[in-house]
Amino acid sequence: MEAKKIVKAEIISNRPIATNIMEMKLQVPEVSSLAKPGQFVNVYMDDKSLILPRPISICDADDNVLTLIYAIVGKGSLWMSECTVGQEIRVSTPMGNGFDLSGLKEGDTALLIGGGIGSCPLLKTAKILKDKGVKLNVAIGFRDEPFLEEEFKALGANVVVATDSGRVGYHGTALAAAMDNGMDCDHWFTCGPKIMLKFVAKEAMARGKDAQVSMEERMGCGYGACVGCVVDILEKGAEAPVRKKVCKDGPVFLGSEVFFNE
Amino acid sequence: MSKDLRVNIAGVEWKNPITTASGTFSARESSAFYDLSRLGAVTTKGVADVPWPGNPTPRIAETYGGMLNAVGLQNPGVEAYMREELPYLANYDTKVIANVAGHSIEEYCAVVERLNETNIDMFEINISCPNVKQGGIGFGTDPGLAEQVTRAVKDIAKKPVIIKLTPNVTDITEIARAVEAGGADAISMINTLLGMRIDVRKGKLVLANKTGGFSGPAVKPVAVRMVYQVRRAVNVPIIGLGGISTGEDVAEFLMAGADAVAIGTAALANPTAPVDILEQFEAYMDEMGFKTIADVKNAFRE
Numbered sequence: 001m002e003a004k005k006i007v008k009a010e011i012i013s014n015r016p017i018a019t020n021i022m023e024m025k026l027q028v029p030e031v032s033s034l035a036k037p038g039q040f041v042n043v044y045m046d047d048k049s050l051i052l053p054r055p056i057s058i059c060d061a062d063d064n065v066l067t068l069i070y071a072i073v074g075k076g077s078l079w080m081s082e083c084t085v086g087q088e089i090r091v092s093t094p095m096g097n098g099f100d101l102s103g104l105k106e107g108d109t110a111l112l113i114g115g116g117i118g119s120c121p122l123l124k125t126a127k128i129l130k131d132k133g134v135k136l137n138v139a140i141g142f143r144d145e146p147f148l149e150e151e152f153k154a155l156g157a158n159v160v161v162a163t164d165s166g167r168v169g170y171h172g173t174a175l176a177a178a179m180d181n182g183m184d185c186d187h188w189f190t191c192g193p194k195i196m197l198k199f200v201a202k203e204a205m206a207r208g209k210d211a212q213v214s215m216e217e218r219m220g221c222g223y224g225a226c227v228g229c230v231v232d233i234l235e236k237g238a239e240a241p242v243r244k245k246v247c248k249d250g251p252v253f254l255g256s257e258v259f260f261n262e
Numbered sequence: 263m264s265k266d267l268r269v270n271i272a273g274v275e276w277k278n279p280i281t282t283a284s285g286t287f288s289a290r291e292s293s294a295f296y297d298l299s300r301l302g303a304v305t306t307k308g309v310a311d312v313p314w315p316g317n318p319t320p321r322i323a324e325t326y327g328g329m330l331n332a333v334g335l336q337n338p339g340v341e342a343y344m345r346e347e348l349p350y351l352a353n354y355d356t357k358v359i360a361n362v363a364g365h366s367i368e369e370y371c372a373v374v375e376r377l378n379e380t381n382i383d384m385f386e387i388n389i390s391c392p393n394v395k396q397g398g399i400g401f402g403t404d405p406g407l408a409e410q411v412t413r414a415v416k417d418i419a420k421k422p423v424i425i426k427l428t429p430n431v432t433d434i435t436e437i438a439r440a441v442e443a444g445g446a447d448a449i450s451m452i453n454t455l456l457g458m459r460i461d462v463r464k465g466k467l468v469l470a471n472k473t474g475g476f477s478g479p480a481v482k483p484v485a486v487r488m489v490y491q492v493r494r495a496v497n498v499p500i501i502g503l504g505g506i507s508t509g510e511d512v513a514e515f516l517m518a519g520a521d522a523v524a525i526g527t528a529a530l531a532n533p534t535a536p537v538d539i540l541e542q543f544e545a546y547m548d549e550m551g552f553k554t555i556a557d558v559k560n561a562f563r564e
Contacts, residue, residue, distance in 0.1 A: 003294060003295075004294040004295055004533070005295065005534075006532070006533065006534070044531075044532070048327070048479070049326050049327045050324065051324065051327065051328065051329060051478050051479070051527065051530075051531040052322075052324045052329060052530065052531060053531070092533075217319055217320070218319060218320040218321070218322050218323070219322065220321075220322040220329065220331060220530050221286070221529070221530035221531075221533070223291050223294070223295070223533055224288055224290075224291035225286055225287060225288045225291045225292055225529065225530060225533070226285070226286060226322070226331065226333065226530050227285075227288075227307070227316070227321075227333050227336050228319075228320075228321045228322035228331060228333060229319065229321075229322070230316070230319060230321070230336065231319075243315055243316065243336055248291065261318070
């Protein structure tokens with residue numbers, strides 16, 4: 001069993017990048033140097049009335065700095081948004097399995113489909129794939145206000161942006177934008193709302209591919225003890241689905257194996 | 263300062279009075295954060311005779327100073343528990359308490375029968391889960407049924423039996439007396455309080471199960487009061503739990519009448535909580551000049 005811990009991380013920047021969307025950079029080599037794309041960290045609150053950690057996906061990481069992008073959706077993320085540069089916060093070492101990029105090689109094509117805040121873990125994924133020489137197609141969807149478009153473009157990716165409102169980019173879903181733009185690829189990766197993941201998984205299968213989907217579910221402990229965040233998984237060859245922990249066994253599963261309830 | 267933290271719970275000696283609360287501990291996941299051998303005992307997640315799928319998600323909701331859970335005792339069944347959890351725990355020098363779940367007396371007994379020949383040290387019978395409709399809390403809220411299930415388990419158990427009580431009753435001392443009459447070797451209390459949360463922006467219940475078990479620091483005064491009442495109603499040892507998150511909380515439960523304590527939600531809020539709280543408790547004992555657990559308990563005066 002790989003040892004895990006909670007460490008102190010110094011905030012080196014914490015700024016809005018869109019409405020109610022924040023980017024926090026942490027100086028925390030103990031965490032950032034271990035981070036794999038698609039993993040997350042638990043961020044622990046200083047306010048003792050907020051007892052549970054907030055699981056935040058890893059957007060980017062190098063040897064020293066961990067980048068988290070988070071939406072302000074409640075008291076915990078509001079507290080994070082109010083933290084200041086120089087302040088130390090407590091974060092866990094990386095959790096979960098992350099995307100499996102081992103099967104991709106130079107010249108392969110990869111489609112990355114992100115929904116809202118779910119686009120974030122795809123950035124680190126895209127960086128690693130770029131280093132492998134994989135050709136990147138990225139479709140990211142938002143309600144109304146996109147972010148991360150430039151970061152993906154800077155990697156040389158072919159990027160389409162979609163909004164539900166139609167105010168910016170393609171009017172519709174990220175999946176529809178990708179398909180309308182002929183972005184089908186050898187490998188599919190996706191992260192976002194469950195309903196989006198369901199349609200991406202289906203579309204990939206219809207095209208003979210199996211998407212790697214990063215699931216979101218309400219978590220308790222974030223390290224596999226409480227069994228709060230589960231998803232029904234039917235593994236190849238298994239007779240019946242089993243409930244797996246999103247935080248520990250996931251968050252990334254094969255789209256063909258996930259039983260979507262929505 | 264040299265201290266003796268040992269406690270004897272129904273004939274089983276723990277090196278210190280700290281165990282984990284069932285449902286908040288997993289051998290592999292918890293041991294990734296701390297050395298399980300430091301605890302007096304570990305209490306494993308509720309195990310049934312066959313795998314249980316548990317409840318639909320969302321199963322978790324945070325509340326002010328606490329949380330609701332409606333996991334519904336998802337577990338892989340006793341065979342997987344014996345194959346995967348117990349051999350792993352054998353690597354550690356700590357007592358193992360197997361928490362047992364069931365929908366009927368027969369189901370509880372089937373698990374106890376199966377675990378009798380293993381290396382576990384104690385049974386904890388969960389007659390108090392608020393998230394399981396049949397069995398579970400049904401047994402824990404009726405003194406007659408509570409006594410019946412206790413007696414049935416005691417008849418076959420080859421290890422000491424702890425009965426875990428629910429606080430969701432009018433008079434918990436009545437249930438405590440009933441399980442003592444049924445032969446319980448010890449009592450653990452309290453399980454979670456039945457709660458509910460509504461998302462007022464979505465106009466919907468937060469938990470798919472509608473209700474969930476309320477735990478965490480916010481429930482501690484209720485648990486302390488109940489331990490105090492039950493201590494005055496029965497003679498068997500009490501394992502106290504409910505919102506313990508500091509070393510001083512441990513002392514508070516011991517003074518209320520507990521003989522040992524369990525750390526639950528605190529370990530979800532902070533994975534190393536069981537050992538952190540043990541260290542805080544030792545520091546408290548040093549500060550107070552206490553040498554034994556009896557010293558802590560005896561320092562309480564009404």
